Amino acid sequence: MSSDWSLWGLVLACALATYFWRGTGVFVSGRLDTDRPVFRWLACVAYATLAALIARIVFMPAGILEETALWQRLLASALALAVFLLTRKNLFLGVIAGGAGLMLIKVMSDGVVSGLHW
Amino acid sequence: MSELGEGTASALRRAWLQGMREAGGTPAAVLGAGYIGFGALARDADFSLLLSLVSTFAIWALPGQIALIELYNLGTAAPALILAVMLTAARFFPMTASLLPSLRHPRWRAPHYYLAGHLVAMTGWAVAMRRFPQMRRVERLPYFLGFTVLLWLACAAGTIIGYQLSYLFTDLVTLGLVFLNPMYFFLVLCGETRSRLGVTALLCGAIAGPLLHLLVPEWSLILAGVLGGTLAFLLLETGQRRS
Numbered sequence: 001m002s003s004d005w006s007l008w009g010l011v012l013a014c015a016l017a018t019y020f021w022r023g024t025g026v027f028v029s030g031r032l033d034t035d036r037p038v039f040r041w042l043a044c045v046a047y048a049t050l051a052a053l054i055a056r057i058v059f060m061p062a063g064i065l066e067e068t069a070l071w072q073r074l075l076a077s078a079l080a081l082a083v084f085l086l087t088r089k090n091l092f093l094g095v096i097a098g099g100a101g102l103m104l105i106k107v108m109s110d111g112v113v114s115g116l117h118w
Numbered sequence: 119m120s121e122l123g124e125g126t127a128s129a130l131r132r133a134w135l136q137g138m139r140e141a142g143g144t145p146a147a148v149l150g151a152g153y154i155g156f157g158a159l160a161r162d163a164d165f166s167l168l169l170s171l172v173s174t175f176a177i178w179a180l181p182g183q184i185a186l187i188e189l190y191n192l193g194t195a196a197p198a199l200i201l202a203v204m205l206t207a208a209r210f211f212p213m214t215a216s217l218l219p220s221l222r223h224p225r226w227r228a229p230h231y232y233l234a235g236h237l238v239a240m241t242g243w244a245v246a247m248r249r250f251p252q253m254r255r256v257e258r259l260p261y262f263l264g265f266t267v268l269l270w271l272a273c274a275a276g277t278i279i280g281y282q283l284s285y286l287f288t289d290l291v292t293l294g295l296v297f298l299n300p301m302y303f304f305l306v307l308c309g310e311t312r313s314r315l316g317v318t319a320l321l322c323g324a325i326a327g328p329l330l331h332l333l334v335p336e337w338s339l340i341l342a343g344v345l346g347g348t349l350a351f352l353l354l355e356t357g358q359r360r361s
Binding site: 004006007008010011012013014015017018019020021022023024025026028029030037039040041042043044045046047048049050051052053054055056057058059060062063064065067068073076077080081084089090091092094095096098099100102103106107 | 143144145147148151159165166169172173176177178179181182183184185186187188190196199200201203204206207208209210211212213214215216217218219222231232234235236238240243247289290291292293294295296297298300301302303304305306307308309311315316318319320321322323324325326327328330331338339340342343344345346347348349350351354355
């Protein structure tokens with residue numbers, strides 16, 4: 001039971017830690033005019049952070065994606081982008097191609113895999 | 119639409135429904151599917167269903183939620199775990215600070231803005247950055263709330279489905295589901311970003327991210343955002359002055 005409560009505490013602490021940035025962003029934005037250069041700089045930082053996050057997940061993932069090789073993730077990403085562009089930017093098909101593609105590449109190149117329950 | 123309709127209750131309801139409709143197709147399906155992966159991971163980590171749902175509603179950031187589960191599984195000490203989740207969430211500061219000024223209207227009050235701030239996440243943000251310039255100011259907040267609340271509910275549903283069906287998933291399926299999200303974010307940013315500012319900053323960040331991760335893994339995301347974003351900003355400013 002005590003471990004249950006500590007887990008709740010952990011999740012709530014993570015929620016607060018996440019909201020800290022959003023709340024601070026709202027607070028600061030009340031003092032910004034959208035025409036000021038600092039607004040454009042913040043937008044640049046936001047876009048760059050998102051791109052960095054995605055690049056890091058593809059190049060250096062943590063957790064279950066670590067079970068795949070870099071080339072497998074890159075190939076699946078290229079597949080997702082290709083399908084996305086070939087279907088006139090159909091997000092759904094592009095994303096499915098990425099996810100299904102990674103599973104397929106994994107199975108075909110590794111065959112039956114030891115250890116994990118594939 | 120005539121200017122007469124601006125700000126009336128029915129115009130605001132239309133904006134709210136419009137947001138829901140636009141979120142209801144692919145965004146809800148794909149993000150919801152990503153949360154199926156999260157639900158399955160949460161069950162494997164022995165989280166209760168209620169706690170998994172609370173994490174979806176209260177954290178509302180898939181990379182952070184997955185980091186929480188995976189670090190918890192590794193037995194990471196609580197302060198280090200919370201710090202790691204906090205660092206992955208730092209992106210919300212520039213995202214919220216850059217989006218919120220264009221949501222403001224005398225009609226809305228602080229609680230509206232702090233609620234909208236909580237709902238800021240990649241999809242809603244990228245769509246709003248593109249859509250807002252063509253939208254009447256007063257209708258932006260209801261549109262944004264409609265869009266993000268629907269996504270929120272779809273992801274809660276995804277969490278429940280993944281949690282309940284996790285026994286069906288092999289690691290291969292979970293792998294595919296977890297990979298849906300970076301792919302979704304990748305394509306959303308490719309598809310929704312039309313501005314020169316956005317494209318330049320995305321490229322700078324994509325290069326800075328992995329490089330900095332090699333040097334300073336813990337801080338790479340914040341540093342890549344600040345350094346990559348500043349580089350993009352300087353490139354754009356000097357380019358503009360010359361032209």
